[in-house]
Amino acid sequence: MAFKSFDEINQKIKEKKAVVVTADEIKRIVEEKGSKQAAREVDVVTTATFGPMCSTGAFLSFGHSDPPIKMSKVWLNDVPAYAGLAAVDAFIGATELSETRGFEYGGAHVIEDLVAGKKVKLRATSYGTDCYPLREINTYITKDSINQAFMFNPRNCYQNYSAATNSSDRTLYTYMGTLLPLFGNVNYSTTGELSPLLNDPLYRTIGVGTRIFLGGAQGYVAWQGTQHNPSQVRGENSVPVGPAGTLALIGDLKEMDTRFIRAAVFEKYGVTMFVGAGIPIPILDEDMARFVAVRNKDIHTNVYDYSVPSRSRPVLARVSYEELRSGTVSLNGRKVPTAPLSSLKVAREIAIALRDQISRGEFLLQQPVMPLPLDTRQKVLDVVADGEVSSK
Amino acid sequence: MRKVKALLTFPPTDIGKPITYHLVKDFDLWINILHAEIAATKTGKLVLDIEGEEDNVDRAIQFLEQEKVSFQLIDGSATWLEDKCVHCGACTSVCPSGALAMDKHDWSLVFNKEKCYVCQLCVKACPLKAMSVSI
Numbered sequence: 220m221a222f223k224s225f226d227e228i229n230q231k232i233k234e235k236k237a238v239v240v241t242a243d244e245i246k247r248i249v250e251e252k253g254s255k256q257a258a259r260e261v262d263v264v265t266t267a268t269f270g271p272m273c274s275t276g277a278f279l280s281f282g283h284s285d286p287p288i289k290m291s292k293v294w295l296n297d298v299p300a301y302a303g304l305a306a307v308d309a310f311i312g313a314t315e316l317s318e319t320r321g322f323e324y325g326g327a328h329v330i331e332d333l334v335a336g337k338k339v340k341l342r343a344t345s346y347g348t349d350c351y352p353l354r355e356i357n358t359y360i361t362k363d364s365i366n367q368a369f370m371f372n373p374r375n376c377y378q379n380y381s382a383a384t385n386s387s388d389r390t391l392y393t394y395m396g397t398l399l400p401l402f403g404n405v406n407y408s409t410t411g412e413l414s415p416l417l418n419d420p421l422y423r424t425i426g427v428g429t430r431i432f433l434g435g436a437q438g439y440v441a442w443q444g445t446q447h448n449p450s451q452v453r454g455e456n457s458v459p460v461g462p463a464g465t466l467a468l469i470g471d472l473k474e475m476d477t478r479f480i481r482a483a484v485f486e487k488y489g490v491t492m493f494v495g496a497g498i499p500i501p502i503l504d505e506d507m508a509r510f511v512a513v514r515n516k517d518i519h520t521n522v523y524d525y526s527v528p529s530r531s532r533p534v535l536a537r538v539s540y541e542e543l544r545s546g547t548v549s550l551n552g553r554k555v556p557t558a559p560l561s562s563l564k565v566a567r568e569i570a571i572a573l574r575d576q577i578s579r580g581e582f583l584l585q586q587p588v589m590p591l592p593l594d595t596r597q598k599v600l601d602v603v604a605d606g607e608v609s610s611k
Numbered sequence: 612m613r614k615v616k617a618l619l620t621f622p623p624t625d626i627g628k629p630i631t632y633h634l635v636k637d638f639d640l641w642i643n644i645l646h647a648e649i650a651a652t653k654t655g656k657l658v659l660d661i662e663g664e665e666d667n668v669d670r671a672i673q674f675l676e677q678e679k680v681s682f683q684l685i686d687g688s689a690t691w692l693e694d695k696c697v698h699c700g701a702c703t704s705v706c707p708s709g710a711l712a713m714d715k716h717d718w719s720l721v722f723n724k725e726k727c728y729v730c731q732l733c734v735k736a737c738p739l740k741a742m743s744v745s746i
Contacts, residue, residue, distance in 0.1 A: 396704075558700045558702070558705070562699040
């Protein structure tokens, strides 16, 4: 039976009486007082992550020029944006590369420049119509000169992720960072026991409509994220062992802060974006207190060999985040150095910032309007001939 | 006695020359190979700690010049542009010297310049371009 409802917790937040702690802090509280007492005392636990998330981007609406143009191709600082939308709307994706600067600058840099208030060069072309006669425009915009600029990230906040290593004799440059030859290192990418979906493994409180901290602004969970895979193998604590749930996030780019949203370049892989996301978890009952008490030693993932150029890479080891965080893991009887790709330091800053916003009554919890699915499976893309698949 | 850190580069055609052997045998130098990139078709790179009598070091440098081996003194270490750094830690597992490591208390990056080999692996590994090397 529930101790508290969202409404009761929100009432406490409004009265500035809510007890709010970070996911780092709750571990010790549950350890000392037990989950039952912790659930009675604590109202909200804040979780956070700040890691490279390629499936990130923003919708921009530029406003109409005179004469007006139906933009069919759009470039922002020479980075192509998708404009197959209404006349002056476009989507800039984080991983899109500049046509003039290549790997050095991409969509993520455009987004960071906009957040920073810098001017961005807009070029658009069109075939011209009776209602939109202009065929080309070259101008400059800022986040304040355009109508809307909202981030929409199809996939963020991966619930766990695989660790990567390299058995080959050459250095690999991947989205999991630089992987040295002959099992030279192991890289991993999650904030572990601070990460949002690892603290709510069965999505009891995080769902469509959940209000979140996104890049320094308030945002929302818009939908299940792409590749959402709740059917991943789970441990006894319900925590998945490997990539599982994901979230699609939305938030106002104009209100963001470059401390929490940063462009990045992975050598010989491309451009991506560090996205800061913080999610509050209401401690509705003792079960939720147990979930948020999860420790790195109880969260496991598989180490994969990224030198195998296949969808099905061999699993080399199963390791806990406590081992990964220790700085070395044992692989084939040898100690191999490990490195995180997501910043625990900045994630902690986000968890603390969100905790303080809620404590001050500035951030209310939003009960999900729809739960995330718990039974879907991730599909693969097979190459088939026309006759091998039939339309409905 | 003099101790220097240096980057030696030489054309792919010269990778068969036993350069370090000559430095040790002919000039009585203590050589510590900090980083090496040697492949049949590529420009060879060696980062060395070289220690020995002042005269011997100078004569060794002349020898390298005669052998068409480019010799560049490395002053100090890689540079950490802390303003750009987000403290992710991606550089730490590629750093062979332990100069780059995470503070296990607050998970910020710690750069110990003294340990740096200037191998430059961190420059490519850093997604924020916060590590640079100028030789």
